Amino acid sequence: MPRLPTTVFLDRDGVINRKMPSGAYVQRWEQFEFLAGAIEALQLLRAVRIRTVVVTSQRGVALGQMTMADVDEIHRRMQAELGLNQASCSAVLVCPHQDGMCDCRKPGIGLFRQAQALMPGIDFGSSAVIGDSTSDLLAGNRLGCLSFLVGDEGRLAHILAEHPDLRVECSAPTLLEVVARCLGLAGAS
Numbered sequence: 001m002p003r004l005p006t007t008v009f010l011d012r013d014g015v016i017n018r019k020m021p022s023g024a025y026v027q028r029w030e031q032f033e034f035l036a037g038a039i040e041a042l043q044l045l046r047a048v049r050i051r052t053v054v055v056t057s058q059r060g061v062a063l064g065q066m067t068m069a070d071v072d073e074i075h076r077r078m079q080a081e082l083g084l085n086q087a088s089c090s091a092v093l094v095c096p097h098q099d100g101m102c103d104c105r106k107p108g109i110g111l112f113r114q115a116q117a118l119m120p121g122i123d124f125g126s127s128a129v130i131g132d133s134t135s136d137l138l139a140g141n142r143l144g145c146l147s148f149l150v151g152d153e154g155r156l157a158h159i160l161a162e163h164p165d166l167r168v169e170c171s172a173p174t175l176l177e178v179v180a181r182c183l184g185l186a187g188a189s
Helices: 038-047 066-084 110-118 134-143 152-160 175-183
Strands: 007-010 051-057 090-095 129-132 144-149 168-174
Touching: 007 110, 007 144, 038 051, 038 066, 038 152, 038 168, 051 110, 051 152, 090 168, 129 134, 134 144, 134 152, 144 175, 152 168, 168 175
Parallel strands: 007 051, 007 129, 051 090, 129 144, 144 168
Antiparallel strands: none
16 A cells, blocks of 8 residues: 555554444443454554544443443443553444434444534545455545455455455454554554
């Protein structure tokens, strides 16, 4: 990749923290578990001054399994833990809606537009999206961002079989590997 992105948009569940089984949601801090290497990946991004923004769909709010106050508390504590480890996210933006009810739920791009409104220096053409789902990659493609998958080659092949026109720069099993290998930041800290 010729230039590092200036902003990296990150999905949360399955990228930064362990994803709950299908149909379940991280409802409180005690259920939140950083994935191996996630904090180190955010340290690398911070070290090279790449802005990081978490864009996460939390449908459990719409389903009544948790409140926005619960989600906000999780994010407050996540940011505090990152801060203790010289890592950070510039913002954490949440879609609490059901499928089809808004443009902020990925593959919609509403959360990305919210980020740009909060931080006008964001240029999607020099940004990247890192996620673990097709909807993350589709949103990145819609915006003209570089798109990276946290997942193995089998997952990537499955996604590309369903969406052959989807552009994915690289995939790796963890956020740390995406940041180190795909963005070329190995040893940047």
